[in-house]
Amino acid sequence: MIADKIIEAKDVSKWYGTFRVLTDINLTVGKGERIVICGPSGSGKSTLIRCFNRLEAHQEGEIIVNGIRLHNRMRNVAEVRKHVGMVFQQFNLFPHMTVLMNCMVGPMWIKGVPEAAARKTALRFLERVRIPEQANKYPVRLSGGQQQRVAIARSLCMEPAVMLFDEPTSSLDPEMVAEVLETMTSLARDGMTMVCVTHEMGFARAVADRVLFMDSGRIVEEGKPQDFFTNPRHERTKLFLSQILSH
Amino acid sequence: MLYPDTVESEVLVHKPWFVVSIFAVVLALCLISNLTGTAMGELMRPVIGDPLQSGFYGRFAIALFIAVSFCLNVVLIGFAPLKVQIAVVWLETLLLFIAFSTTFNLSLPFIWEKLPFLITQGLVTTIYISAISIFFASLIAIVAAVAKLSNNGFAYAIASFYTSFFRGMPLLMQVYLIYLGLPQLGFLIDAVPAGVLALSLCVGAYMTEIFRSGILSIDRGQWEASRSMGFGFSLTMRKIILPQALPIIIPPMGNMFIAMLKDSSLVSAIGVWELTFLARTLGQSTFNHMEMLITAAVIYWLMSICLELIQSRIERHFARSKAR
Ligand SMILES: Nc1ncnc2c1ncn2[C@@H]1O[C@H](COP(=O)(O)OP(=O)(O)OP(=O)(O)O)[C@@H](O)[C@H]1O
Ligand SMILES: [Mg+2]
Numbered sequence: 121m122i123a124d125k126i127i128e129a130k131d132v133s134k135w136y137g138t139f140r141v142l143t144d145i146n147l148t149v150g151k152g153e154r155i156v157i158c159g160p161s162g163s164g165k166s167t168l169i170r171c172f173n174r175l176e177a178h179q180e181g182e183i184i185v186n187g188i189r190l191h192n193r194m195r196n197v198a199e200v201r202k203h204v205g206m207v208f209q210q211f212n213l214f215p216h217m218t219v220l221m222n223c224m225v226g227p228m229w230i231k232g233v234p235e236a237a238a239r240k241t242a243l244r245f246l247e248r249v250r251i252p253e254q255a256n257k258y259p260v261r262l263s264g265g266q267q268q269r270v271a272i273a274r275s276l277c278m279e280p281a282v283m284l285f286d287e288p289t290s291s292l293d294p295e296m297v298a299e300v301l302e303t304m305t306s307l308a309r310d311g312m313t314m315v316c317v318t319h320e321m322g323f324a325r326a327v328a329d330r331v332l333f334m335d336s337g338r339i340v341e342e343g344k345p346q347d348f349f350t351n352p353r354h355e356r357t358k359l360f361l362s363q364i365l366s367h
Numbered sequence: 368m369l370y371p372d373t374v375e376s377e378v379l380v381h382k383p384w385f386v387v388s389i390f391a392v393v394l395a396l397c398l399i400s401n402l403t404g405t406a407m408g409e410l411m412r413p414v415i416g417d418p419l420q421s422g423f424y425g426r427f428a429i430a431l432f433i434a435v436s437f438c439l440n441v442v443l444i445g446f447a448p449l450k451v452q453i454a455v456v457w458l459e460t461l462l463l464f465i466a467f468s469t470t471f472n473l474s475l476p477f478i479w480e481k482l483p484f485l486i487t488q489g490l491v492t493t494i495y496i497s498a499i500s501i502f503f504a505s506l507i508a509i510v511a512a513v514a515k516l517s518n519n520g521f522a523y524a525i526a527s528f529y530t531s532f533f534r535g536m537p538l539l540m541q542v543y544l545i546y547l548g549l550p551q552l553g554f555l556i557d558a559v560p561a562g563v564l565a566l567s568l569c570v571g572a573y574m575t576e577i578f579r580s581g582i583l584s585i586d587r588g589q590w591e592a593s594r595s596m597g598f599g600f601s602l603t604m605r606k607i608i609l610p611q612a613l614p615i616i617i618p619p620m621g622n623m624f625i626a627m628l629k630d631s632s633l634v635s636a637i638g639v640w641e642l643t644f645l646a647r648t649l650g651q652s653t654f655n656h657m658e659m660l661i662t663a664a665v666i667y668w669l670m671s672i673c674l675e676l677i678q679s680r681i682e683r684h685f686a687r688s689k690a691r
Contacts (some may be wrong), residue, residue: 173595201597212592216610225606230597278596 124151125184126282126313127172132181134167134337141167142178143337149282154308155315156324156345159334160360165317168334169284172315173204186281202230205275205283209290211267213259219246219270220255226278238277245273249303265296269303276307283307285316319364325349333357380445390438397430406470407433471657478658481649485659489642490666496563496641497631501624503567508574513604515579526575533572539633541565546637562634570627577619581612614685621678625671632667642666 127149134142141164149155157165170176171183174190174197183190186203194200214222223242227233233241246252249269251262259267268288275283285304289297301323308314308327318324324331324345331348333341333356341348341357352358379385402408403425408418411432415425440459444452514526533541546561556564585608593603635644646663650656 175591175595198597198599201595204595206592206595208588208592210586210588212586212588214589214592214607214611226596229602229606274596 125149126151126153126186127315128182128184129171130182132168132171132178132183134164134171134176134178134180141337142171145181145337145339147332147339149313149315151281152311152313154313154327154329155332156328156330157315157317157332157334158319158321158324158360158364159332159340163334164337165334166286167337169206169286169315169317172282172284173201173206175206198230202278203281205278205280207268207271207275207283207285207288209287211259211264211271213267213271213274215259218256218258219251219262222259222270223274223277226274230278241277242273245276246270248276249273263296264292265299268292268296268300272300272303272307282313282315285314285318287317287319289318289320321349321365333360335360378445380441386438386442389441390434393437394430394434397433398426401426402429402433406466468661471661473658473661474655477650477653477655478662481659482662485642485645485649485662485666488640489645489663490670492559492639492641493628493631493643494670496559496566496634496639497624497628500563500566500570500631501627503563504571504574504627507567507571508578509609511571511575512578512582515575516582529568530572530575533569534576538565538569538630539636541569542633542637558634558637558639561637562631562639566627566631566634570623570630574620574623577616577623578612581616582608584615585611614682617678617681617685621674624678625674628670628674629667 125148127147129145129147132142132145133140145168147155157168159165167176171178171190172185174194177192178190185200188194188196188200190197190200213219214225217225220239220242223245224235224238227238227241228235243252243255246255249272251266251269251273254262254266254270259270262270272283272288288304289300292300297320301320304314304316305323305327316323316328328345330342331345332339333348333352333354335356341352341354348357349361352361403418403421407429408415408421408425411425411429412418415421415428418425421428444455447455511526511529514522515530517523542562542565545565546556546558549556549561589607589611590603593607598607631641632643635641635647638644642663646659647656650659
């Protein structure tokens with residue numbers, strides 16, 4: 121049973137100075153599960169998922185990722201990050217490398233995969249996100265949607281156990297949102313474990329196993345999408361949903 | 368290039384008020400500085416007679432001639448395409464400089480005679496001292512920049528003390544301190560190594576700041592993306608951050624290199640036979656000071672031009688991944 125838990129957070133709290141960003145977060149993500157986290161701006165969604173690959177440190181509670189406990193003095197944080205893919209709102213591709221190189225460097229430098237094999241893997245995943253023809257371009261030449269799909273491919277090349285998405289579509293034009301969501305949906309269909317921070321409720325409805333609603337650093341509500349959207353229990357959730365679905 | 372608008376603006380040098388005002392300025396300047404005694408006066412002899420006897424008439428005629436030809440020149444250049452404009456203005460300015468140096472009545476044979484030695488001994492020494500110093504300065508700078516950015520108190524303290532100390536003192540003092548001070552501590556040091564050491568430390572201190580600001584200018588997201596893939600600090604620095612910081616630090620580095628090439632002249636103070644030292648000593652016995660000084664100046668200039676060309680090549684190389 122333990123082996124099936126990819127991420128386990130127990131009573132996690134985090135402060136920025138005296139400001140409590142996360143309060144007693146409890147969350148378990150099983151293998152193959154798709155979790156969507158939503159909530160108002162500043163509620164701590166990004167902070168939470170950034171704790172899962174230790175881009176942020178938590179101060180209280182326990183986070184176990186892929187069987188490794190995250191803490192201040194850990195020496196094997198790279199071991200964790202190797203298995204946790206992350207996709208950012210701002211793509212954060214490496215602008216001085218071609219798209220192909222962006223996808224190859226992870227496996228080559230971290231896993232010691234030989235160049236030819238890395239190239240093959242990279243091309244396979246670029247095809248998977250349907251932009252193999254852009255492989256030799258530099259990232260600035262690509263549209264936002266294409267860049268984000270490259271970023272997804274870059275993470276996939278590491279063959280991660282879980283993918284974290286931090287508002288992957290928030291900085292994209294509407295038609296590009298669709299292409300990125302499509303990619304993410306197909307990933308989900310293939311059984312990838314995913315934790316997505318997003319406000320794309322259509323996506324949440326279609327692929328999520330569970331939807332979490334956060335407010336002021338707490339998980340206020342958690343449920344299957346159909347329950348979550350049709351009869352939310354908390355006032356705060358209702359308000360949020362009415363705002364976000366009203367237009 | 369600045370941002371070019373798609374609407375062509377009026378050519379400034381074709382606006383009457385502009386032409387009239389530069390005409391007035393040039394005329395006034397030439398009137399104030401009496402040019403009758405100079406080569407200009409000789410040139411105008413057919414019109415004004417004996418320049419020294421011509422009085423205000425001669426003075427005015429010369430000023431008018433210069434002002435008219437200057438304005439005509441400016442207006443005509445305004446019609447030429449960009450590249451031609453640049454070439455013509457460069458050429459004219461250069462000619463003016465040459466005309467200026469001929470006023471010293473330089474002895475060309477003397478220059479030809481001394482030039483080979485000036486190059487084989489002076490120029491070569493200058494170049495190798497500069498090259499070695501730049502190499503060490505870069506090494507020092509990168510280490511000090513990382514130390515200054517680290518949260519290790521010890522490293523930060525050492526690095527900031529270093530930059531503060533060596534940026535805060537005249538290079539000449541450092542040259543003396545190292546050359547004369549180190550032997551006091553029991554390290555005998557030759558002039559050339561002492562010069563190289565002083566230059567490396569001083570330039571390294573300035574470069575530290577260039578590197579530091581270059582590293583800081585890289586978006587946080589690059590660190591996050593790199594770390595989130597499991598890359599360690601050193602890998603991130605070497606393969607992700609520095610390659611991106613490089614194009615940003617190239618222009619200030621080019622500046623630094625050019626400045627340092629010329630600052631290397633300060634090691635002449637401790638008797639290293641580099642360009643400036645030779646320029647000062649070779650002309651001394653025969654009182655041909657100006658010949659050697661101007662020759663050395665031109666050699667420094669030519670070397671700087673080489674560095675500028677190299678810099679612009681590198682900049683063009685890096686423009687590749689930025690181009691849309
Ligand atoms: N480095 C920091 N120092 C201090 N406070 C911070 C820092 N980073 C984030 N915060 C604060 O923590 C809170 C949670 O931030 P977080 O980025 O997790 O919110 P979010 O839910 O992702 O919001 P958004 O939808 O705008 O991305 C915010 O109030 C923010 O101001
Ligand atoms: Mg956020």
